[in-house]
Amino acid sequence: MKIVTIGGGSSYTPELIEGFIKRYESLPVSELWLVDIPEGEEKLNTVGALAKRMVQKANVPMDIYLTTDRRKALKDADFVTTQFRVGGLAARAKDESIPLKHGVIGQETNGPGGLFKGLRTIPVILDIIRDMEELCPNAWLINFTNPAGMVTEAVYRHSNWRKIVGLCNVPIGIRMGIAKILxxxxxxxxxxxxxxxxxVYGLDVYLDGVSILEEVIDKLSSPDGSLTMKNIANLGWDPDFIKALKVLPCPYHRYYYQTEKMLLEELEAAKTAGTRAEVVQKLEEDLFELYKDPNLSIKPPQLEKRGGAYYSDAACSLIDSIYNDRKDIQPVNTMNLGAIASIPEDSAVEINCVITKDGPKPIAIGDLPVPVRGLVQxxxxxxxxxxEAAVTKxxxxxxxxxxxxPLVPSDTKAKVILDEMLEAHKEHLPGWSIPEVAK
Structure with a gap:
């Protein structure tokens, strides 16, 4: 089995290696190709050397190849995973800091930042797919690159490729968090x-098959019961609001239900520790110093601070289930196919699916509850x-x-932020320009 990871020089890669090592008996990966761009070659070599040490320590017969030649890597691949960031953390810093200047949430996958990450990422994903159509037409594309929902949507709308699954660690993080609370x-x-x-929402929660939604909502209402992630401030939830909502929000919902608080939190953090991108830059520097240690042959625990907890479990479990036709249930981003009644059938949704050798089969839920339906739509x-904007420029x-x-308060503010971000990101947005009439 040949697996290709595009963005192989990512600090997350040791997570992935650990996941493949743990599952080697059921997922016998013979070749793992780590691919990056020439500008990322130094990081690729550092991460690749650690990956080889991890595989050697585990005594697993998995050959690891490092390359900046994507087409060479993709030839006859069985699975392709994507985990790249166009423009690197410097671009993320712009996504976060420019909206904040204008009193708008600055976040890498939500609001203006999410839009611009999508504008930079979608053309690259579609280029990768064109290569896959030629070089590995039977492979599955497992996309972890954010904004994963928008990327999956773009692939469905603007290509003929259907063997794509968008993946996120938020649902598995929620499930693990509930287990910890209980x-x-x-x-x-x-x-x-x-x-x-x-x-994504948790519409119901089960312990040993019995619904415990009300109990979990009660737990979330307590000061120490909130579910969050390393990259999102834990502001808790108003007990009355959570009880009224009657479903579980995900950590990212804070940007929509607690916009003012989250904006103030981001503005304060930017003044002291810096934007999240700046914090991550420091974390990454420390991680890569660790990775360079020739005596390190395991995933270091410091990686958990990076915010990608359970990434390898989500990614490797998905690949394992497709490969082995397990027919287990996992939440992924896939085509709706009528599973959620108020979302178009041909749109991407994040929903529980039965995972088969033919890909995810979404489990129909009917419609979303009225209180959350409008925001999702x-x-x-x-x-x-x-x-569509990413494809047409x-x-x-x-x-x-x-x-x-919903995070942008007016068309006037939208225009100012759009123009400034187009200028700031022009290196990674070829073919874009601001019309004279807009200026």
């Missing part, structure tokens, strides 16, 4: 997930318009996407 093992917990990427509209479509995003 003091039980995670394999006893199941959650009915439905919604969109970074906009608004974000889906944003994703569709944004993905159309200024007006980008302005429309920016304006309809």
């Amino acid at each position: 003091g039980v093992s995670a394999d006893r917990i199941a959650v009915d997930f439905a919604g969109l990427n970074h906009m 608004q974000i889906k509209s944003f994703e569709r318009v944004a993905s 159309d200024y007006h479509k980008a302005l429309l996407a920016m304006t309809i995003n």
Whole structure:
């Protein structure tokens, strides 16, 4: 079995290696190709050397190849995973800092930052797919690159490729967090997930097959019961709001339900520790210093601070289930196919699926509850318009996407932020320009 990881020089890669090592008996990867761009070659070599030491220590017969030649790597691949960031953390810093200047949330996958990450990422994903159509037409594309929902949407709308699964560690993080709050093992917990990427809800929660939704909502209402992630400030939830909502929000919902608080938190953090991108830059520097240690042959525990907890479990479990036709249930981003009644059938959704050798089969839930339906539909509209803007490089479509995003308060502010970000990111947005009439 040949697996290719594009963005192989990522600090997350040791997570992936650990996941493949743990599953080698059921997922016998013979070749793992780590691919990066020439500018990332130093990191690729550092991570690749650690990966080889990890495999050697585990005594697993997995050959690891490092290359900046994507086409060479893709030839006859069985699975391709993507985990890259166009423009690196410097681009993320712009995504976060420019909106903040204008009093708008600055976040890498939500609001203006999410739009621009999508505008930079989608053309690259579509280029990768064109290579896959030629070089490995039977491979599965497992996309972990954010914004994963928008990227999956773009692939469905603007290519003929259907063997793609978008993946996120938020649902597995929620399930593990619930298990921790309840003091039980995670394999006893199941959650009915439905919604969109970074906009997914837990519609019900089960312990040993019995619904415990009300109990979990009560726990979330307590000061120490909130579920969050390393990259999102834990502001807790108002007990009355959570009880009224009657479903579990994900950590990213704080940007929509607690916008003012999150904005103030980001502004304060930017003054002291810096934006999240700046914090991560320091974390990455420390991680790569660790990775260079020739005596290190395991995934270092410091990687958990990076914010990618359970990434390898999510990615490797998905690949394992497709490869072995396990027919287990996992939450992934895939085509809706009527599973959520109020979302178009041909749109990408994040939902529990039965994972088979033919890919994910979404489990129908009917419709989303009325209190959350409108917000999900608004974000889906944003994703569709944004993905079209990314493909057409159309200024007006980008302005429309920016304006309809609920985190942007007005068309005037949307235009100012859009123009500034287009200028700031022009190196990674070839073919884009601001029309004279817009200026």
